């Protein structure tokens with residue numbers, strides 16, 4: 601072999617070792633690979649925009665209405681204004697674009713000061729009057745339903761009409777954000793204002809986070825966290841969901857392309873209205889259950905992609921593992937990609953010389 605050919609063989613060997621190492625690391629970094637072990641990392645197969653993560657940006661929509669104190673579950677844990685104000689601090693370290701809706705100047709300014717730790721163009725805060733939203737047009741109707749002594753009582757879902765209407769309002773404000781053309785990214789997510797409450801108590805260096813579309817996400821669906829396995833609920837009717845307070849998927853966070861989310865919203869709203877017409881109301885979680893119950897299922901155009909986490913995955917246990925699975929999956933998707941991007945850059949640097 602000539603000297604030049606020997607160098608070529610040497611570089612070819614070096615390259616294959618590096619590629620093998622890269623594949624190994626991107627598939628094993630972080631230890632969690634529940635959804636993607638064995639598959640090729642998308643960065644190798646995809647175009648440059650995906651390598652930079654731009655195509656996977658998410659606009660996050662949220663809302664806060666002060667509805668006073670309410671009892672959550674059967675214990676005496678109370679949802680209070682002060683507790684939510686503390687939880688809101690987690691938004692200081694969220695680096696996504698955020699659109700927030702409020703009906704109170706003081707809380708809007710409070711949220712603005714929290715978001716001031718991010719570049720100004722990452723937050724758009726909108727004031728509205730809740731009585732202008734479709735969801736609150738049904739407030740009296742919902743109150744009447746809950747005032748019946750024989751109606752199931754699950755606090756706050758079927759007790760506080762304000763709570764039910766506030767949960768319902770998330771679908772109105774997403775529609776407003778889309779109608780006003782405020783969403784500049786392909787993906788949009790709803791995020792409850794208290795969802796990442798655990799971030800508040802973390803040391804500052806561990807707080808920064810960003811939601812990114814998980815690698816295995818099917819963009820023709822809407823992603824949710826699964827609370828109860830579908831197989832346990834296949835025969836549940838809308839009434840069962842309300843009477844027994846069943847939850848298939850959690851309403852705290854969902855994610856999809858703007859196009860698919862809009863389809864999902866339409867269907868959600870028509871189901872909510874159909875249930876109200878029958879004297880049935882609870883929160884959005886029961887409405888979604890009803891949408892995918894045998895009676896309403898044939899009308900659904902959008903499938904749900906339900907995410908589940910193992911016990912202890914992302915440090916989640918108990919009910920947190922069920923309700924917060926998707927959120928931490930999206931946070932990890934961003935961390936994984938950053939690690940992979942850094943390795944990819946190194947690999948590109950090395951292979952430039954071949």
Ligand SMILES: *[C@@H]1O[C@H](CO)[C@@H](O)[C@H](O)[C@H]1NC(C)=O
Pocket residue numbers: 653654655657784785
């Ligand atoms: C996605 O987010 C990154 C980082 O904030 C930004 O540089 C990029 O312009 C965004 N891309 C789109 C399409 O919004």
Ligand SMILES: *[C@@H]1O[C@H](CO)[C@@H](O)[C@H](O)[C@H]1NC(C)=O
Pocket residue numbers: 729730731732
């Ligand atoms: C919201 O609208 C209702 C009905 O139009 C009105 O009575 C109320 O004063 C408004 N609230 C605020 C804060 O503007």
Ligand SMILES: *[C@@H]1O[C@H](CO)[C@@H](O)[C@H](O)[C@H]1NC(C)=O
Pocket residue numbers: 818819820821903
């Ligand atoms: C994505 O979801 C759609 C709608 O549920 C389904 O038809 C399609 O087969 C899925 N694609 C993949 C790759 O799983």
